[in-house]
Amino acid sequence: MLENLRIVLIGTSHNGNIGSTARAMKTMGINDLVLVEPKSFDPNNLCDDAIAMASGATDLLASAKVVSTFEQAIEDCAVVMGASARSRHLPWPLMHPRKAAAKSMEVLPRGQKVALVLGRERTGLTNDELAMCQVHIHIPANPDYASLNVAAAAQVLCYEVRMAALDHQQALEPEYEGDWGVSWDNELATQGEMNGFFQHLEETLVDIQFLDPNNPKQLMPRLRRLFQRAMPDKVEVNILRGILKMVLRNNKQ
Amino acid sequence: MLENLRIVLIGTSHNGNIGSTARAMKTMGINDLVLVEPKSFDPNNLCDDAIAMASGATDLLASAKVVSTFEQAIEDCAVVMGASARSRHLPWPLMHPRKAAAKSMEVLPRGQKVALVLGRERTGLTNDELAMCQVHIHIPANPDYASLNVAAAAQVLCYEVRMAALDHQQALEPEYEGDWGVSWDNELATQGEMNGFFQHLEETLVDIQFLDPNNPKQLMPRLRRLFQRAMPDKVEVNILRGILKMVLRNNKQ
Known part of the structure; x- marks a missing residue:
């Protein structure tokens, strides 16, 4: 089901951030990365920065798709949600990452694609790009310093979608707590x-x-x-x- | 309330990761960073790597406390929870980040400190260090590639605690959805x-x-x-x- 989730990065300047995003995605079992007009990234000639930050996720970098317009990146997607730090003049359907992940679960299990979109390092997504998203995602960050690194934001979004997917499949590994659950190594005392x-x-x-x-x-x-x-x-x-x-x-x- | 949350990094090798962690913390409104035996970090003489990755969070780096033992780092904490990727031979109270965050909310509002502990880049926390934690936190990552960067893990944990704190204070900013809620700019049509x-x-x-x-x-x-x-x-x-x-x-x- 997570194979239907796509991460779209628009106008990324630093290849290191593309590498970190690939790593963040792979840790959450998400593999479909599309890059819209990255400043200098080339999947056929990976640079050291991207490889270093990707750690073991260079396979995602090599299979990343580079396109020249946002339209191409989302053509085959049913739902497009864009991360937005600022509240815009024109209100738009706005969700926290957890709600956006739950919303994705209405779409992904039916085999349709969902794109989560992240913008430029300094300026994020433009108003025109945000207008092409059905939903804006707002990470409820510290209002005095809301500047998440693009890969950190990707990590939060991918984590929420993975949690929602595991929950949907009832596949969350057990936690041990108070009564330690069924996975404890010895029987509880009577x-x-x-x-x-x-x-x-x-x-x-x-x-x-x-x-x-x-x-x-x-x-x-x-x-x-x-x-x-x-x-x-x-x-x-x-x-x-x-x-x-x-x-x-x-x-x- | 978030002022009572501490992030403890043990044995961090790369100063860039300390910088990224500071940024991840600050975006979530968390400021108390303690470093146990970092390889080469000096808060009084910040290196370029740390500053670059911290972006606007260099104030956290400068105020970070460096100590030589884990005991010193958690002396004044009521609850200590350590991130663990592997399941250990001896089962231990184990929680996902969301449950760990909810658990923190039983402690932080009473003015007591909670430490979230992250280990070395390659090897994580030792068994001895994990034994000093009341709870182990497991991020339910891709079992085939569970290697979260230390700052990415910090981002997920800090995000979950912030979400839990906002929820506790009923201070989550509104989402707009289906009926757009009360924050929509115009009245709904009758x-x-x-x-x-x-x-x-x-x-x-x-x-x-x-x-x-x-x-x-x-x-x-x-x-x-x-x-x-x-x-x-x-x-x-x-x-x-x-x-x-x-x-x-x-x-x-």
């Missing part, structure tokens, strides 16, 4: 095991005279809250109880 | 005005013999669907009716 641990812990704390059973205050509830929050697995509980056992044994000697 | 337009349109299409009233097919429903979807404003409807008026007048001559 509450019976946890209670066994807490009894062991309390007994130990009394034994070492850290906990006064006649004036326990909030010590055990606080320790329960701590360890329960961590949701230990069976191995971890065994380790903790091993420690308690040693503490008790040493204390009794 | 349905009475739209119906007036559709009658005018139909009359015109009959007049120019494009629409056969005895065999209208789906022409008007399709045109209705098109124009209703665009939700024109009053000025746009006036323009459209101005066009129809001219077409009718010319056709009657």
Whole structure:
């Protein structure tokens, strides 16, 4: 599905930026790069700057298409969205990258092409170019310094589209969190095991005279809250109880 | 709130990457940069590479703190999250950037510091360094080419935290979409005005013999669907009716 996403760079001056953009694209699984009137880039004779910044993504540079007009770059696209830093006199459909990515997911899975367009390093897209986009994308940057590098902007846009695509395919790799999910390496301890641990812990704390059973205050509830929050697995509980056992044994000697 | 977010770079080789990271941070309103054992960076004697890549963010470079251990870099932080490309032998709390950003929002508004940590250009963070992070952050990159540039990764992380912060403060600037929202420059046309337009349109299409009233097919429903979807404003409807008026007048001559 991401094969239907195209990045279009218009009037790029620095070949290093074309290289960094290729790298940003490839890390997100996006390969279709079209360059409209780059200042000096030649896919058949890659310069050192572009190669250095592309790192392992020189294949994208070599297969990049260079065209002389924006119209040619987007001829076969169903949707064209252009990055715009400034708010224009004439309001235009305007989306944050996340919404633009979600919008792309209405089009890409049907096999139609979406172009995300980035302008010149200093001046961005012209008003005429922006008028050829159905949607303007605004990265909600720091209003006092909104100057994202063109490859950095490409990285954000490609990342959002990849996230949306993985979400669409329900293919986001699992995160581990609170309960560590299904990918954790050991089974979680049962509450019976946890209670066994807490009894062991309390007994130990009394034994070492850290906990006064006649004036326990909030010590055990606080320790329960701590360890329960961590949701230990069976191995971890065994380790903790091993420690308690040693503490008790040493204390009794 | 973003003043409590710190970016920590460990063992960075290329000063250009430190410059790009400073720029990425500043575009997202994040200013606290700490460098652990950079190969050759000196905030009191900035080199050309760093300055060129930082663009207008040299102030961040000059105020960057250089320390010799990771411990020093995170001493005053409540939460430390490290970027990790690989899955480790020992599973660890692992989050995508979006979840990590949401998690940061549980901490930053209370005035406590969160550090996002990025490792060396080639080798990332060591296992020992990752063990000092409560959470590992995984950018769900292309498994065949997951090599994000360190500043590109910083851009993605800073962007996600900024999005989460704006969302938290309900300060995301409005998007315009379907109904263009409240920020559109003109009032939307009423349905009475739209119906007036559709009658005018139909009359015109009959007049120019494009629409056969005895065999209208789906022409008007399709045109209705098109124009209703665009939700024109009053000025746009006036323009459209101005066009129809001219077409009718010319056709009657």
